[in-house]
Amino acid sequence: MPLITNTAQILLKKTFLSDEKNIPLSEKSSFQLSCPMPKFDFDVITMGHGSGGLLTHRLLQSGVFDVLKNELLDQQHDGASFELTGRTAFSADSYVISPIFFPGGNIGELAVNGTVNDLSMCGAAPKYLSLSFIIEEGFTMEAFWQVLTGVKAAVQKSGVMIVTGDTKVVEKGKGDQIFINTSGIGIIHPKAQIHHNRISAGDQIILSGNLAQHGIAIMSKRQGLEFETDIVSDTNNLNHTIQLLIDALGENVKFLRDPTRGGLASVLNELAEMRKLGFVIDQQLIPMNDQVEGACEMLGLDPLYVANEGLFVAIVAKEVAAKAIEILQKDENGINARIIGEVTETHPGKVMMKSRIGGHRVVGYLTGEQLPRIC
Amino acid sequence: MKFLSEYRDPELVKEYVEELHRITTKPWTLMEICGGQTHSLVKNGILDMLPDKITMVHGPGCPVCVTSVSVIDEAVYLAEQPNVILCSFGDMLRVPGSKKSLLEAKAEGADIRILYSPLEAVELAKQNPGKEVVFFAVGFETTAPANALSVVQAAHQKVNNYSILASHVLVPPAMEAILSDKQNTIDAFLAAGHVCTIMGMEEYYPVAEKYQIPIVVTGFEPVDLLQGIVMAVRQLEKGEYKVENQYARSVQREGNRMAQETIHKVFEVSDRVWRGIGSIPQSGYEVNDAYRNYNARLKFTIDIPFAEENKDCISGDIMKGLKKPKQCPNFGTRCKPEHPLGAPMVSSEGACAAYYQYSSNTIEENIPF
Numbered sequence: 001m002p003l004i005t006n007t008a009q010i011l012l013k014k015t016f017l018s019d020e021k022n023i024p025l026s027e028k029s030s031f032q033l034s035c036p037m038p039k040f041d042f043d044v045i046t047m048g049h050g051s052g053g054l055l056t057h058r059l060l061q062s063g064v065f066d067v068l069k070n071e072l073l074d075q076q077h078d079g080a081s082f083e084l085t086g087r088t089a090f091s092a093d094s095y096v097i098s099p100i101f102f103p104g105g106n107i108g109e110l111a112v113n114g115t116v117n118d119l120s121m122c123g124a125a126p127k128y129l130s131l132s133f134i135i136e137e138g139f140t141m142e143a144f145w146q147v148l149t150g151v152k153a154a155v156q157k158s159g160v161m162i163v164t165g166d167t168k169v170v171e172k173g174k175g176d177q178i179f180i181n182t183s184g185i186g187i188i189h190p191k192a193q194i195h196h197n198r199i200s201a202g203d204q205i206i207l208s209g210n211l212a213q214h215g216i217a218i219m220s221k222r223q224g225l226e227f228e229t230d231i232v233s234d235t236n237n238l239n240h241t242i243q244l245l246i247d248a249l250g251e252n253v254k255f256l257r258d259p260t261r262g263g264l265a266s267v268l269n270e271l272a273e274m275r276k277l278g279f280v281i282d283q284q285l286i287p288m289n290d291q292v293e294g295a296c297e298m299l300g301l302d303p304l305y306v307a308n309e310g311l312f313v314a315i316v317a318k319e320v321a322a323k324a325i326e327i328l329q330k331d332e333n334g335i336n337a338r339i340i341g342e343v344t345e346t347h348p349g350k351v352m353m354k355s356r357i358g359g360h361r362v363v364g365y366l367t368g369e370q371l372p373r374i375c
Numbered sequence: 376m377k378f379l380s381e382y383r384d385p386e387l388v389k390e391y392v393e394e395l396h397r398i399t400t401k402p403w404t405l406m407e408i409c410g411g412q413t414h415s416l417v418k419n420g421i422l423d424m425l426p427d428k429i430t431m432v433h434g435p436g437c438p439v440c441v442t443s444v445s446v447i448d449e450a451v452y453l454a455e456q457p458n459v460i461l462c463s464f465g466d467m468l469r470v471p472g473s474k475k476s477l478l479e480a481k482a483e484g485a486d487i488r489i490l491y492s493p494l495e496a497v498e499l500a501k502q503n504p505g506k507e508v509v510f511f512a513v514g515f516e517t518t519a520p521a522n523a524l525s526v527v528q529a530a531h532q533k534v535n536n537y538s539i540l541a542s543h544v545l546v547p548p549a550m551e552a553i554l555s556d557k558q559n560t561i562d563a564f565l566a567a568g569h570v571c572t573i574m575g576m577e578e579y580y581p582v583a584e585k586y587q588i589p590i591v592v593t594g595f596e597p598v599d600l601l602q603g604i605v606m607a608v609r610q611l612e613k614g615e616y617k618v619e620n621q622y623a624r625s626v627q628r629e630g631n632r633m634a635q636e637t638i639h640k641v642f643e644v645s646d647r648v649w650r651g652i653g654s655i656p657q658s659g660y661e662v663n664d665a666y667r668n669y670n671a672r673l674k675f676t677i678d679i680p681f682a683e684e685n686k687d688c689i690s691g692d693i694m695k696g697l698k699k700p701k702q703c704p705n706f707g708t709r710c711k712p713e714h715p716l717g718a719p720m721v722s723s724e725g726a727c728a729a730y731y732q733y734s735s736n737t738i739e740e741n742i743p744f
Contacts, residue, residue, distance in 0.1 A: 299491075355597075357385045357420075358385050361418055362733055364732045
């Protein structure tokens, strides 16, 4: 598995964090390490780049194919052909975020990690991904290159291959810079038995790390909302972590889900509703970074509904919960992992939270978009 | 999280709850004015900790909830004008107007932006000199200084394509309206800490005196609220009616003078229609004559009929403290956050939404941990 060096990764992260949009890429030394942008005879993407003609060919030849090089993609056929054995998981997701560059990552990394993580939550080791771009006319090559570099970094770190894809360009105003769709295939771990039907009363609810990092990192850079913070997105691939967990605990890992859009509250509500069991969590036990908590207070957002990326909820049998925490806390994605609650016979269909001060309340579904409060 | 975690200390909460149980001998009804306080009471599960003799009723202090249907219609009308960018605080977007909400107008193509500060709207106006930028200036005395400041700054910087649709409401007249209602049952008020941070406490002394009612200026964290309730109940048990300040870390008796000056520079006191309550004299702010060029109501001809409230929504009774959300026949059935009949089900600070989101009939069951 090709792993990008730590230094290169850090430098890449730094570049994504950079606000110096006007500095030519050639002067951003960090890019030289992994992915120098080739010379193109165009600075922006135009309708022609999605036409299937010469411009598309040039863009793909000297851009996408080079960066994401692997033996399957190199076939440059209409689709990828490969052998698969074992139970297989298949997942797809679209990425339409704004801003596309945010502290800790960009839409490219997110698009790879998102599908890698969805497959991981099925108990699968992700193998092959498709990657499709819908680009708004006028998007700069420099920005596109940054996105592509994000894709590459995430692909290398998670050890998956991009094997097929598509590029379309839409007229100015008919998109928002760039949308990405990825889908992926993975082989399910032979010991994995992940299904909500397997959840029963007494099971423990584990959260793998700090809540609400990604959503708040994005919010901190939204137009008109810029506030000074060191909060970075938690976007990361979870596949290696999940494989470790299933290797050790097998079928005792009953359910996995990454609480992306809708946050932790939505995941638990879906489960409570499907299983007709109670999901009781303790606010005091939910790991959160102080800055994120402060930002949520300031913005009037409930962290339970804020999006996460490199985070997962695991429902595990009570007898292995301590072991799960021990394994997770040794992993890069689980340093702050905690047991945050348990599944109960009481409160069927409901998510309850014990507040810090010892009161109890229902945690409902999010209605529509979480909107900032007046005061 | 200094200044927050201390006020969420479970031990302190326990002490105040015990104190409250010790001192309460008679039934008392207290109204917390501010929607933020309602939200915190329900979200933290405080209502279940109070002695049975204490009843909390939820006041009118949710700006989203009291903004009348007609004003929402005005905002929708402006947003739908070609060349207008309407800017608003986030939680106004879902409030139903007589025909549609701002969120629906946005989906139909109106240029509506969610902002955190009206000063951003002035910036937006500078960046879009060919457009008219209107800020939907909603809120109590809390948001008035920033909204006023945006007008002062726009005038100072000669930004002529900026205006505000003012729908400000004031707390003391609403308290008086509630107290003068024949059905009123309120024994004491927890006044809104952040409104008093701006306006100070002076306005409340005559109210406490006239209606012989204790008023405790109170904050928003669990310890704040419980301390405020204890202070009010102590007064009630002794037969006193004073204005006290629980939220002294933020509120000074004279308030924030600079903020008040900014308000008075731009706004004048006017009558205002409150959703569910009706017109209350001298209960709002409107842009004054000196700044009339920044008053969206004068800049545009807003030609819409006056809209009636939805009769199925009992928000008036709820905001006057006459009814609890769960006493509404439509609560949780025809009226839910995803299809609200009235504003209290919309805002996270609305009493109905707070009850819907956070409270459960099964709460008394045995809970682990």
